[in-house]
Amino acid sequence: MSEALRVAVAGLGTVGAETVRLLAKRREVIASHAGRPVDVVAVSARSRGKDRGLDLSGIDWADDPLSLATRDDVDVVCELIGGSDGVAKTLVETAMAAGKSVVTANKALLAHHGSDLARKAEAGGVTLAYEAAVAGGIPIIRALREGLVVNEVSRVYGILNGTCNYILTAMRESGRAFDDVLAEAQELGYAEADPTFDVDGIDAAHKLALLSALAFGHAVDFKAVHTEGIRSISALDIAYAEEFGYRIKLLGIAERTPEGIRQRVHPCMVAKAAPIAQVEGVFNAVMAEGDAVGTTLHYGRGAGAGPTASAVIGDVVDIASGRGAPVFGVPAERLSTSREAPWESMRGGYYVRLMVIDRPGVLADVTAIMRDQNVSMESMVQRGRDPHEKVPVALTTHEVDEASMRKALADIAKLDAVQEPPAMIRIVDL
Template identity: 70%
Template sequence: MSKTLRVAIAGLGTVGAETVRLLAKRSRIIASHAGRPVMVVAVSANSKNKNRGLDLTGIDWTDDPLTLAIRDDVDVVCELIGGSDGVAKNLVEAAMASGKSVVTANKAMLAHHGTELASKAENAGVVLAYEAAVAGGIPIVRTIRDGLVINELSRVYGILNGTSNYILTAMHETGRDFNEVLAEAQELGYTEADPSCDVDGIDAAYKLSLLSALAFGHTVDFKAVHIEGIRSISAVDIAYAKKFGYRIKLLGFAEKTNDGIRQRVHPCMVPKDTLIAKVEGVFNAVIADADSAGTTLHYGRGAGADPTASAVISDIVDIALGRGAPVFGLPVDKLFANQKTRQELVRCRYYVRIALIDRPGVLAHVRTVMRNQDVSMDLFIHNDHNQHEKMLLAFIIHEAEENSLRKAMDEIINLNDDEDLTVIIRIVDL
């Protein structure tokens, strides 16, 4: 066999620790596929004394991860620290400047600095690999970059955050409300103490910005992603979705439009019999619409130690084999600069739920306001009063421009003496 590929790992959290463990446990099969042995020679983490269940015998420890970038006995640096800036980014830049290839699971860093880092990798002549940064154990980066390379893609979309999908699944199955299920997800370790990144759609948007750049050949632009989360979704909305024949999912979309590539993450109602509606719990699914290959579905665990470490090691094996590709499928100078599209011009159907003060003529006024904005209702439910003694209205809107619906809703909300939570969910007939 050829010379051993020497790996350094920065960050020994759940993914980093499992990567060390699997590289040792599967060393023979990894060596057979990589064409040479792969060995962890150095690691770095915050605490050396923490019990991680790892045998680090023969592996050097350093408190400073940046020293991994300049070691002569390291060929590949795995950045598993996390964070969009700071030590993680400094390590990646230093490693590439030293001629070392990098494997990372850091979606936040790539979403904010992906184009810049891709350029630095090209200039250094090294590999920057990130299969583990998007959809965990699903090999979606390879699929889009390599498996669909001759295809022109029109849309890539899917469930990109397992925590949000778990919460929506549990709400659907039990009828419980958001806050109760979120607390359960935190107890089970499916989300952090601060769940904002997951439930506010940010994590999914990070991943979508990378998929979009890869699928359509543009520079990474996280700021161009329209982002909405699931905090406003209630048990009432889940129940109405069932009544109307839908499931609520947090989806990310990157799609070609006349104005450019539209990138958006937000809750959707999808027909209950579609494949995406049947993706439950912490699982992810990514669907690509391509001209030659048609529509392909990629499904699996989107997070967790085992699937993410598996993705990290698959990148290490590629590097061992000498496989390299431009970070986003094309050289950086071939990537185009995408413009942020106007979300308010989107046309689709909508579910709307609102609570209004029960006054004479309020329903007639709602219909009039909608009609004046060229917005028409399809299905309409007038439910009992809520705990604030306000009348609950839920309705399905025929296809309309989002800007018109928003204007109508602003006028309707002004009927209230105080603010009430209004929910608008786009209906996507996939």
């Protein structure tokens, strides 16, 4: 058997600690798959004295994580610190410049700097691997980059954030409000104390930017991802969705259109029978549509110590055994500059909920505005009557372009009888 691959781990949070633990626990199995032993020789973290339940005997401790990048006894650096800039970025760049391969779970770093880092990896003749950066233990990076290589992918989409999926599932099952379920998710450890990246869609947008680059061969373009979160979703909207035959999911969707590539993260209504609608709780699912393979579904836990560490170690084993591929499937110099499809021309159905004063003529005014913008209503529900008081009215539309729908909603919001900004959720045919 060949000499050992020597690994340094920067960051000993839940993922980093589990990576070190699994590399030791499954050492023989890993060696048999890799063709040689894989040994952790050095680690670094903020607190040396913290009890992580790890046996670090025989492993060097580095107070400065950047020192791992230039050690002669390190072949691969696992960057598990996080953050789009700062120490994480410097560590990755320094390690690759020193001829060391890098494994990372850092989707923010890659979403903001992926194309540049891919060029640097190729220039240094090293591997930059990131299976753990998207959907945890689901091997979607490998599937898109290698398994589906013969396909022309038309669309890749999915549930990319388990926190949001948990919240939407719990709201539907319990009828509780967003704030109550978010607080529960934080207590259970599914949501951070500051949940902004999750509930505002940023985390999912980071991941979608990477999937889109892989699927369509263009440079990573996080700024091109239209991003909306789930803070505005109410228990009332979820109940109406059920009545109309839909479930609400936060989806990331990247698709090839005649006008260019469109990347978007936002709440969607999907038919209850759609496979993606059946994905509940903290689970993730990614679907890819290829011309040869058809539609594929990749499902599993999208976060957590075990699933993410599993993906990290899978990348380490690939490096140990000499398997590799360009960071985004094709050489960095061949990554195209994607033509961004205009958001306003996107077409689809829409769900709209209005809070209006219950008086004669209100619905006539609403439908007149929709008619003027060529918006055709498909169905409508009004629950109960409460003359001269605020009541909800929910409706769905036939397919229409985004610009027309937005203009109609802006005009409807100006009506005296409309008491709140209209709630709107896009209906997606999957």
